[in-house]
Amino acid sequence: MKPFLTFFACLFFFVFTAALSVNEQNEKAGLIDKQVKELLSKMTLEEKVGQMTQITLQAVSKIQGTKDQAHQIDDAKLEEAIKKYHVGSILNVYDVAHAIEYWHEIINKIQNISKKETRLGIPILYGIDAIHGTTYTKGGTLFPQAVSIAATWNTEIAKQAGEITAYETRASGIPWNFYPVMDIGRQPLWSRLWETFGEDVYLASQMGASYIYGAQGNNIGAEDKVATCLKHYVGYSYPFNGKDRTPAWISERILREYFLPTFETGVLAGAPTVMVNSSEVDGIPGHANYHLLTEVLKNELNFKGFVVSDWEDIIRLHTRDKLAETPKEAVRIAVMAGIDMSMVPYNFSFYDHLLELVKEGSVPLSRIDEAVTRILRVKFQLGLFENPFPNKDLSKKFASKEFTDANLNAARESIILTKNEGNILPLSKNKKVLVTGPTANMLSVMNGGWTITWQGNEETLYPQEKNTVLEAIHNKIGKQNVNYVEGCSFDKDINTNKAVANARNSDVVVLCLGEPTYCETPGSIFDLTLNKAQLDLAERIAETGKPVVLIMLEGRPRLITSIEPKIEGIVLGFLPGMEGGNAIADVLFGDYNPNGKLPITYPRYPNGITLYDYKPIEKFDGYDYDPLWPFGYGLSYTDFRYSNLKISADEISESEELTVTVDVQNVGKLPGKEVVQLYLTDKYGSVTRPNKQLKGFEKISFNPGETKTMTFKLNKEHLSFIGQENKRIVEKGDFEITVDNLKKKFRLK
Ligand code: BGC
Numbered sequence: 001m002k003p004f005l006t007f008f009a010c011l012f013f014f015v016f017t018a019a020l021s022v023n024e025q026n027e028k029a030g031l032i033d034k035q036v037k038e039l040l041s042k043m044t045l046e047e048k049v050g051q052m053t054q055i056t057l058q059a060v061s062k063i064q065g066t067k068d069q070a071h072q073i074d075d076a077k078l079e080e081a082i083k084k085y086h087v088g089s090i091l092n093v094y095d096v097a098h099a100i101e102y103w104h105e106i107i108n109k110i111q112n113i114s115k116k117e118t119r120l121g122i123p124i125l126y127g128i129d130a131i132h133g134t135t136y137t138k139g140g141t142l143f144p145q146a147v148s149i150a151a152t153w154n155t156e157i158a159k160q161a162g163e164i165t166a167y168e169t170r171a172s173g174i175p176w177n178f179y180p181v182m183d184i185g186r187q188p189l190w191s192r193l194w195e196t197f198g199e200d201v202y203l204a205s206q207m208g209a210s211y212i213y214g215a216q217g218n219n220i221g222a223e224d225k226v227a228t229c230l231k232h233y234v235g236y237s238y239p240f241n242g243k244d245r246t247p248a249w250i251s252e253r254i255l256r257e258y259f260l261p262t263f264e265t266g267v268l269a270g271a272p273t274v275m276v277n278s279s280e281v282d283g284i285p286g287h288a289n290y291h292l293l294t295e296v297l298k299n300e301l302n303f304k305g306f307v308v309s310d311w312e313d314i315i316r317l318h319t320r321d322k323l324a325e326t327p328k329e330a331v332r333i334a335v336m337a338g339i340d341m342s343m344v345p346y347n348f349s350f351y352d353h354l355l356e357l358v359k360e361g362s363v364p365l366s367r368i369d370e371a372v373t374r375i376l377r378v379k380f381q382l383g384l385f386e387n388p389f390p391n392k393d394l395s396k397k398f399a400s401k402e403f404t405d406a407n408l409n410a411a412r413e414s415i416i417l418t419k420n421e422g423n424i425l426p427l428s429k430n431k432k433v434l435v436t437g438p439t440a441n442m443l444s445v446m447n448g449g450w451t452i453t454w455q456g457n458e459e460t461l462y463p464q465e466k467n468t469v470l471e472a473i474h475n476k477i478g479k480q481n482v483n484y485v486e487g488c489s490f491d492k493d494i495n496t497n498k499a500v501a502n503a504r505n506s507d508v509v510v511l512c513l514g515e516p517t518y519c520e521t522p523g524s525i526f527d528l529t530l531n532k533a534q535l536d537l538a539e540r541i542a543e544t545g546k547p548v549v550l551i552m553l554e555g556r557p558r559l560i561t562s563i564e565p566k567i568e569g570i571v572l573g574f575l576p577g578m579e580g581g582n583a584i585a586d587v588l589f590g591d592y593n594p595n596g597k598l599p600i601t602y603p604r605y606p607n608g609i610t611l612y613d614y615k616p617i618e619k620f621d622g623y624d625y626d627p628l629w630p631f632g633y634g635l636s637y638t639d640f641r642y643s644n645l646k647i648s649a650d651e652i653s654e655s656e657e658l659t660v661t662v663d664v665q666n667v668g669k670l671p672g673k674e675v676v677q678l679y680l681t682d683k684y685g686s687v688t689r690p691n692k693q694l695k696g697f698e699k700i701s702f703n704p705g706e707t708k709t710m711t712f713k714l715n716k717e718h719l720s721f722i723g724q725e726n727k728r729i730v731e732k733g734d735f736e737i738t739v740d741n742l743k744k745k746f747r748l749k
Helices: 003-015 022-042 045-051 075-084 100-116 146-152 155-171 201-216 252-259 261-268 290-300 327-337 349-359 365-381 392-397 401-414 469-477 496-504 532-543 580-588 616-622
Strands: 053-056 061-063 089-091 125-128 229-233 273-276 306-308 416-420 433-436 482-485 508-514 548-553 569-574 640-647 658-666 672-682 693-702 707-714 733-739 742-748
Touching: 022 365, 045 053, 045 349, 045 365, 075 100, 125 365, 146 155, 146 201, 146 401, 146 569, 155 201, 155 392, 155 401, 201 261, 201 693, 229 261, 229 290, 252 261, 261 273, 290 306, 290 327, 306 365, 327 349, 327 365, 349 365, 401 580, 433 469, 433 496, 469 482, 469 508, 469 580, 482 496, 496 532, 508 532, 532 548, 548 580, 569 580, 640 733, 640 742, 658 672, 658 693, 658 733, 658 742, 672 707, 693 707
Parallel strands: 053 089, 089 125, 229 273, 273 306, 433 482, 433 508, 508 548, 548 569
Antiparallel strands: 416 569, 640 658, 658 707, 672 693, 672 733, 733 742
């Protein structure tokens, strides 16, 4: 086994409590292989190519579902898709979330045709973007988005989000979730940053694997589990100009060091599907990259599941990338690169082209058989051949109080306090508060894209019983103590003067700024700085001299450097989900002690995008890592003191493990949680070594005065890196451990 695989494997496998024993798992896998082989031997070429075809619900719909109009399937088109084109998969909604009962109707209709009216009765695999919960089922439990889940630094929460999302998605009759995003968020301008678990390889790997375990357990055939999908393989998250779906330049070494490990971890955690990078790396579109898809993913990482294209991206090899001279050539290139299923998604062109390509010998039948084997294996693993129909019993716990409580807990743990001058926070409950700003009274701004609709911006469709920040503050201190003035929209003044006048008559101002919702390419921006109208509102409010608490709701770190010194308290909410309003109010008024930590670096300057694991050269000659707030940062209402950092040896060999212990004490007056973070610095290396790298963390609770001794283990995998030959290596020499402000050196002999 490759050292790197062992590294992440050993970190995770201990939590994998078995729903199936190892023997049962092996037995099941053997049986499935037999069943797949048998079925494949009965299939015609047409049926096989159909399995590789995925279309969107739009392609088989008569009426688009909107807020005022009920969606309707086009029965004739659906029958054509399944019976004539033998499609293997359908995805998405058209265009807003459905009621759970309507999902049951859709899925029953689809599976009835595939099971009862086709020769072999192969079930359809329905796929959906249940990104932070069941996005497209009305009333679903919608968690904090990934960047906020990462801000909890609590793998148990990531796992729970996976569990509950899987439950509700399966309860809707859908067994396949296009999630988690395993791209790492190292380009803050990118409009999908919030879909990632942040900038760090280790943190994102841990959170992603925990999510997968929660969603799948070790048996995706269980009635409340789904198949996950790692996306977007690989390098999509690092467009150098920051716009979505624009080129990345990533060398093989950097790819293996930063971008591949999260996917390796996801494969090891058992994700059975992978979605492809919609853009290009080093001039090669993700969908045409044989090296990455076949040589690396399938051969080197031993990925046994199937690879699905992203939306229309095979067609785009011709229309956008100009890589293929014809749409048919695009299909050949993509399939030969290693793509097993095409998210076409509007028509059957993929089916027609692929059929011709096989018949004329440009795509070998062996490649088709391999792809279909992979797809059928997942369908068998999901238990769809036994029962492809929705299980109505699962509706019982859908959006239950138990799930909402878990969501509130996740939201609370995701809130990050980054400034608390003069202990302005927590606020006392008998103050007169002015609430102002564009994100104060909207639910969408806490949820982001993939909420009820793709862009998440249909505020009127949001569940009225959920609380905005303003409503949650009303509930906390009574409406009579709160004034609300909008101040400005995201980019225009509305009534800043009125807000300022009101501020003068209030004890404190809660200023809610940030971003409107967006998703994918429509969210691309040219400037990370927060819009002028919002900065102006902040300036004017600050000029009143009243104490101000700023709340940022945003998908990426919009720059607030100019206003930061003028504001006493700052709370970063990012996208805390449907319970975000309650969670923020709890933190503001001291009903919850904040413990979220930044999963990304919060930049100070538009051109100061240096991440925490910067290289020595980035600090040379006066340059510095000088963000507004660093990765891993976040305050609490209590204080923690670190002492007694100890290591088990000053020198270890490659086969030895180093034990690190440190005492952490809550020296404040309140109970609280702390994220203990262990960083490693490799002092010298044949490839320049980062300033430091996260290699361990744990979030734990402390009562006032309580001391706990934390233990971490480091082995050679933690000390390894990708060497000049693009292989993972370990070099002897000096290393340094940092926990809080404590440091210890050791040597690898
Ligand atoms: C996105 C994917 C998503 C797919 C299906 C694409 O546009 O890039 O993340 O899973 O659509 O909705």
